[in-house]
Amino acid sequence: MRAFTYQRAGSAADAAAAAVKPGAKIIAGGTNLLDLMKLQVETPSYLVDINRLPLDKIEDTADGGLRIGALVRNSDLAADPRVRQRYGVLGRALLAGASAQLRNKATTGGNLLQRTRCYYFYDVTKPCNKRNPGSGCAALAGFNRIHAILGTSEHCIATHPSDMAVAMRALDANVETVNRDGETKTIPIAEFHRLPGNTPEIETSLKPGEIITAVTLPSPPPGVQVYRKVRDRASYAFALVSVAAIVDSTRGRIRSARLAFGGLAHKPWRVAQAEQGLVNASADTATFNTAANAVLEGARGFGGNDFKIPLTRRTLHSMLAEITRT
Amino acid sequence: MDEHESNTEPDAPNAFEVTRRTVIETGTAALLLTTLPHAVFAASPVDDNEPPPPPVKVELQINGHSHSLTLDPRTTLLDALREHLALTGSKKGCDHGQCGACTVLIEGRRINSCLTLAVIHDGQSVTTIEGLATGDNLHPMQTAFVEHDGFQCGYCTSGQICSAIGMLAESRQGMPSYVTGDLTQPAAELTDVEIRERMSGNICRCAAYPNIVAAIKQAAGMPT
Numbered sequence: 180m181r182a183f184t185y186q187r188a189g190s191a192a193d194a195a196a197a198a199v200k201p202g203a204k205i206i207a208g209g210t211n212l213l214d215l216m217k218l219q220v221e222t223p224s225y226l227v228d229i230n231r232l233p234l235d236k237i238e239d240t241a242d243g244g245l246r247i248g249a250l251v252r253n254s255d256l257a258a259d260p261r262v263r264q265r266y267g268v269l270g271r272a273l274l275a276g277a278s279a280q281l282r283n284k285a286t287t288g289g290n291l292l293q294r295t296r297c298y299y300f301y302d303v304t305k306p307c308n309k310r311n312p313g314s315g316c317a318a319l320a321g322f323n324r325i326h327a328i329l330g331t332s333e334h335c336i337a338t339h340p341s342d343m344a345v346a347m348r349a350l351d352a353n354v355e356t357v358n359r360d361g362e363t364k365t366i367p368i369a370e371f372h373r374l375p376g377n378t379p380e381i382e383t384s385l386k387p388g389e390i391i392t393a394v395t396l397p398s399p400p401p402g403v404q405v406y407r408k409v410r411d412r413a414s415y416a417f418a419l420v421s422v423a424a425i426v427d428s429t430r431g432r433i434r435s436a437r438l439a440f441g442g443l444a445h446k447p448w449r450v451a452q453a454e455q456g457l458v459n460a461s462a463d464t465a466t467f468n469t470a471a472n473a474v475l476e477g478a479r480g481f482g483g484n485d486f487k488i489p490l491t492r493r494t495l496h497s498m499l500a501e502i503t504r505t
Numbered sequence: 506m507d508e509h510e511s512n513t514e515p516d517a518p519n520a521f522e523v524t525r526r527t528v529i530e531t532g533t534a535a536l537l538l539t540t541l542p543h544a545v546f547a548a549s550p551v552d553d554n555e556p557p558p559p560p561v562k563v564e565l566q567i568n569g570h571s572h573s574l575t576l577d578p579r580t581t582l583l584d585a586l587r588e589h590l591a592l593t594g595s596k597k598g599c600d601h602g603q604c605g606a607c608t609v610l611i612e613g614r615r616i617n618s619c620l621t622l623a624v625i626h627d628g629q630s631v632t633t634i635e636g637l638a639t640g641d642n643l644h645p646m647q648t649a650f651v652e653h654d655g656f657q658c659g660y661c662t663s664g665q666i667c668s669a670i671g672m673l674a675e676s677r678q679g680m681p682s683y684v685t686g687d688l689t690q691p692a693a694e695l696t697d698v699e700i701r702e703r704m705s706g707n708i709c710r711c712a713a714y715p716n717i718v719a720a721i722k723q724a725a726g727m728p729t
Contacts, residue, residue, distance in 0.1 A: 182556070183579070184558055184559060185561055185578035209622065210602055210617070210620045214620060217600065217601065228625055258679070258681060260691075263688040263689055267688050274681060277706075278602075278705055279672065279704075279706055280602070280605060280608055281620075283671075284616050284620070413702075414701075414705035
């Protein structure tokens, strides 16, 4: 681990001011950042600890939603009675991620900001445009079983590893931020994570020194909420494909559906056309196939991950059939 | 309260004293030299080629005792316990939060002590495997692991036991898991499937899992 100066932030605006210093990084749970610092993938010279800031509350909002402080731990969010009653897809997604020890540490803001688990991003001896812009992408022709099939570029085929963010994408969450001048901003989660393009090192729309203070959820949409994660182990493994689905249906007819996908792209993936095609549609194989075609429009494998295309199709088909069976 | 002396030279070795640990570490280092490429050494926890950062003062309540330490801010909680306080019960397995051997309880909650900095926990209470027994009386979870043979080599055991104690507390608080059938119900019954899912952050390479589950059930007061 490279040397850094440690500072505890007194307020979110303080932290934002400190975070604009060259080489500064914010640390909260630290479960991803310290992992990367040990490998010298991350080499901050200045570490700003925000763990003591009062951002650990979950509050009801006036419109029937929830405001989740950036420092609410993943385990506490999953256990919150309001999440369990009204945002089951989020609770399930949180519980599908990592291990209990990590969830006790990992925060809401940090989960959104976690880095990819691409092997070549982690291996400092290999080219990686995300870690070292301009050095190339070793995954393109490498071992790319876990990599993206949608929204990729010739510069990066990494995926975003979060389960939580996928559920939040389906729930149309908003990310609240503050900068060093104390100015607040609300970023829709659809615009929060970026596609790699030719700058895969820039992963979010956060500006330098902009700190996440909370994530807000609108009141839950009607329908059944399901999170399904397909992975190599039954527990404690990242998703190959995951789906957050919120489907309102009755007697074999779908009224509305929201579908967000993890493990497929550099950000949680959601396709409006796929969801529109499910509105007032009969819950049958033809409908499910049409939805899967829309989700997978433009999908491309890189050899090792070709299987993700049929796997996504089958996972979506299986979920929609199960949800609409009653 | 026993105040420990401040350690201003965190990385100073202990003269020429040879212990079982130094022999094991030397052996491990020799093994690493023969099997890993040079780049791995560039990624070692402390890079000796640069000046150390300003030290930080850290107060920790460990197993009921107050400890004052002066540490390189890079010191993980695990290294603070093992290298600075000689509490070597918490093990360093992967050092990346993947194996659970370093599990300790902070304010009663289980975490991976390898993936946090000691300074972050300034002023907090830490319980390690060394703090579970009362005198010669083992903690019920320790007794259950002995009675059910919940280990072979024992390297993961202190992490397993601390994790299991944290897990039972979470379960008693009604916290759900991924396999909990109905999230809207306040508490899930602690079945074998629940225990296995909730303990998935602790790897046992000897695969003593059936006996670990049995031990946890005994400690939880369930039929085994």
